[in-house]
Amino acid sequence: GAVVSQHPSRVICKSGTSVKIECRSLDFQATTMFWYRQFPKQSLMLMATSNEGSKATYEQGVEKDKFLINHASLTLSTLTVTSAHPEDSSFYICSARDARAGVEKLFFGSGTQLSVL
Amino acid sequence: DAKTTQPPSMDCAEGRAANLPCNHSTISGNEYVYWYRQIHSQGPQYIIHGLKNNETNEMASLIITEDRKSSTLILPHATLRDTAVYYCIVRGGRDDKIIFGKGTRLHILP
Numbered sequence: 638g639a640v641v642s643q644h645p646s647r648v649i650c651k652s653g654t655s656v657k658i659e660c661r662s663l664d665f666q667a668t669t670m671f672w673y674r675q676f677p678k679q680s681l682m683l684m685a686t687s688n689e690g691s692k693a694t695y696e697q698g699v700e701k702d703k704f705l706i707n708h709a710s711l712t713l714s715t716l717t718v719t720s721a722h723p724e725d726s727s728f729y730i731c732s733a734r735d736a737r738a739g740v741e742k743l744f745f746g747s748g749t750q751l752s753v754l
Numbered sequence: 755d756a757k758t759t760q761p762p763s764m765d766c767a768e769g770r771a772a773n774l775p776c777n778h779s780t781i782s783g784n785e786y787v788y789w790y791r792q793i794h795s796q797g798p799q800y801i802i803h804g805l806k807n808n809e810t811n812e813m814a815s816l817i818i819t820e821d822r823k824s825s826t827l828i829l830p831h832a833t834l835r836d837t838a839v840y841y842c843i844v845r846g847g848r849d850d851k852i853i854f855g856k857g858t859r860l861h862i863l864p
Contacts, residue, residue, distance in 0.1 A: 643797070671851055680841075681798070681854040730797050732852070741786065743852055745797035 640664055641733045643746025650721055651754055658716045658749045660731030666711035667733035671743070672704075675728040687714045721753045757781065757844040763859040772829040774858050776842030779823040785846045787818060789827045791838040792857075798841065801827065837862045 640663040650656050660670055668689050673681040685706055686694045693706035703725075705717040714733075718725055730748045759777040766772040778787065786805050790798040802809055802816045804825075809816045815828040829836055841857040 641797075673854075680856050681792075683851055683853060686851055728795070732798075741803065742800055744800065745790075748795070748797045750795070 641731065641744045641746045643731050643749055645749060646747060647750045647752075649752045649754065652722050653720055655717055655719045656721055656751060658718075658729055658731070658751075660714045660716070660733065660746050662712045662733040662735075662744070665733075665735045665737060667714075667735065668711060669734040670708060670714040671732040671734075672706060672714075672716050673730045673732065675730060675748075681730060684716075718751065721751070723753045726751055726753045757785075757853070758842045758855050760840075760842050760855060760858045762856065763861065765861045765863055766829075766832045767863050768834060769831055772827075772832040772836065772860060772862070774827040774829075774840050774842075774860065775824065776827070777824045778842070778844045781822050781844050782846070785844045787816065787822075787825050788843040788845055788852070789814070789816065789840065790843065790852075791836075791840045793838045798854075801840075832860075832862050834862050834864060836860065 642661045642663055644659045648656055670687040672684045674684050675681045683696050684699045687706045687708040689708045689711050695701045703719055708714040728748050728750050731746045732743045734743050786803050788803040789801040792798045802811055802814050804816045804818055818825045839857040839859050841854050843852050
């Protein structure tokens with residue numbers, strides 16, 4: 638099946654620094670990618686929809702200036718957590734939609750565990 | 755909000771069939787039923803999806819009722835590695851985002 642690579646898998650940073658997370662579709666082009674956040678023992682919460690070549694669409698309550706999303710190519714989207722604070726510590730997961738005709742599946746990355754000290 | 759309702763947890767004996775129910779009474783005509791699972795600290799894994807016909811692949815079978823208001827995911831011979839949270843999701847067109855509910859935590863008992 639299609640593969641979505643997410644990097645890094647784990648990151649620890651100091652409060653106030655910025656962290657960039659990459660999401661790549663390895664064997665298909667993804668016009669649309671989604672970013673989720675998951676707190677312990679909770680379900681995945683959609684943060685934003687990333688569209689190649691245009692601005693991301695953020696879900697209600699998600700600060701667009703804090704969570705910067707860039708989708709500059711059909712195979713790469715990045716999420717930058719700016720000025721991270723301990724409350725931003727979470728499991729971040731990306732998902733990519735296979736744009737090939739007739740394919741309706743979304744594929745997920747393996748996630749990034751962010752710990753802000 | 756999620757459009758599906760699932761039991762919070764289920765147990766199944768190893769080697770038996772695991773039958774996971776899902777209610778989606780407000781599903782509309784162009785919406786598909788998707789199933790994903792998430793093993794601890796990993797990204798969700800696609801299992802299967804369907805519109806109105808029953809579907810089967812190498813992982814599972816999906817049984818959708820005739821009125822499409824509910825479905826059942828069947829893992830034919832559950833193993834310990836099937837322990838995970840299983841999410842039933844209703845999704846529309848190709849650009850429709852996936853909204854996760856709380857899912858069913860499946861415990862496979864040795």
